[in-house]
Amino acid sequence: MNTKSVSRNTLGSLDFTLGKYENLCRAVADSSYMTVTLADYLAMRKPANGKYIIMRHDVDRMPERAVGTAEVERRHGIKATYYFRQQKGTYIPEIMDRIGAMKHEIGYHYETLDKSRGDREAARALFVRELAGFRRRYDVKTVCAHGNPLTRNDNKDIWKGSQFSELGLLGEAFLSLDFRQFAYFSDSGRTWLKTDSQKMPGKDSVSTAFDYIVPKSTDDVIRIIRWGSLPNICILTHPERWSADIAGYVSRYLLDLAFAWGKVAIHAYRRMSNNEIAVRN
Numbered sequence: 001m002n003t004k005s006v007s008r009n010t011l012g013s014l015d016f017t018l019g020k021y022e023n024l025c026r027a028v029a030d031s032s033y034m035t036v037t038l039a040d041y042l043a044m045r046k047p048a049n050g051k052y053i054i055m056r057h058d059v060d061r062m063p064e065r066a067v068g069t070a071e072v073e074r075r076h077g078i079k080a081t082y083y084f085r086q087q088k089g090t091y092i093p094e095i096m097d098r099i100g101a102m103k104h105e106i107g108y109h110y111e112t113l114d115k116s117r118g119d120r121e122a123a124r125a126l127f128v129r130e131l132a133g134f135r136r137r138y139d140v141k142t143v144c145a146h147g148n149p150l151t152r153n154d155n156k157d158i159w160k161g162s163q164f165s166e167l168g169l170l171g172e173a174f175l176s177l178d179f180r181q182f183a184y185f186s187d188s189g190r191t192w193l194k195t196d197s198q199k200m201p202g203k204d205s206v207s208t209a210f211d212y213i214v215p216k217s218t219d220d221v222i223r224i225i226r227w228g229s230l231p232n233i234c235i236l237t238h239p240e241r242w243s244a245d246i247a248g249y250v251s252r253y254l255l256d257l258a259f260a261w262g263k264v265a266i267h268a269y270r271r272m273s274n275n276e277i278a279v280r281n
């Protein structure tokens with residue numbers, strides 16, 4: 001037995017592997033849903049009464065892993081939407097070009113309010129500059145806020161009082177979808193569950209009309225897609241989490257564990273500091 005087959009066998013029963021992602025894509029491709037990028041969905045003046053799935057990816061780090069999910073999707077005829085941060089090590093045009101060449105949408109994963117330490121004017125100006133940088137290579141039509149659990153900013157606040165069309169955008173991944181029509185499943189925190197500690201309000205949590213449906217695993221998400229009763233679905237995954245080999249799986253698992261405990265600690269700290277403020281008041 002060679003190492004590759006050991007890895008494959010060992011990873012076979014685990015969740016959040018590239019193999020599991022392939023099962024998800026197969027279910028999507030065989031389902032009654034049509035897949036569409038966010039830009040294509042928003043460009044439809046009046047979306048036909050079809051059922052749509054938007055496969056969204058936030059590429060926070062390790063962009064090379066996004067090539068893996070992009071290839072799996074291409075094999076299954078799925079066009080997905082990839083949002084890249086403007087960060088060293090993540091904004092890598094050679095990788096983004098490969099994903100764009102597979103006809104996936106390339107979008108901008110912005111965090112300018114965090115970068116500007118909460119100064120909304122500065123954040124708007126930085127957004128315009130970074131968007132222009134993306135557009136020198138990519139036809140960016142939609143954007144998506146990054147949520148950093150370590151800051152108290154909501155990067156989406158830069159839109160208060162302004163329109164996406166002012167910047168030639170069709171919309172924003174959190175703000176432009178009608179979540180009365182879309183269920184939303186996210187792998188944030190390495191779980192599909194909507195736990196308060198791992199899906200942080202104002203960061204990566206979304207309330208939808210379908211929050212009573214809670215997948216516990218990717219297999220559950222697959223069952224929900226096969227069931228086919230939801231009108232539309234947006235599935236958010238972070239490609240860095242979906243490993244193709246055991247070494248990548250273990251390192252990402254440990255990082256997710258650290259992030260998960262970090263988020264729990266942040267919640268505890270904020271609860272304590274809020275109590276302190278309440279006591280002082």
Ligand SMILES: [Zn+2]
Nearest residue numbers: 058060146147
């Ligand atoms: Zn992000």
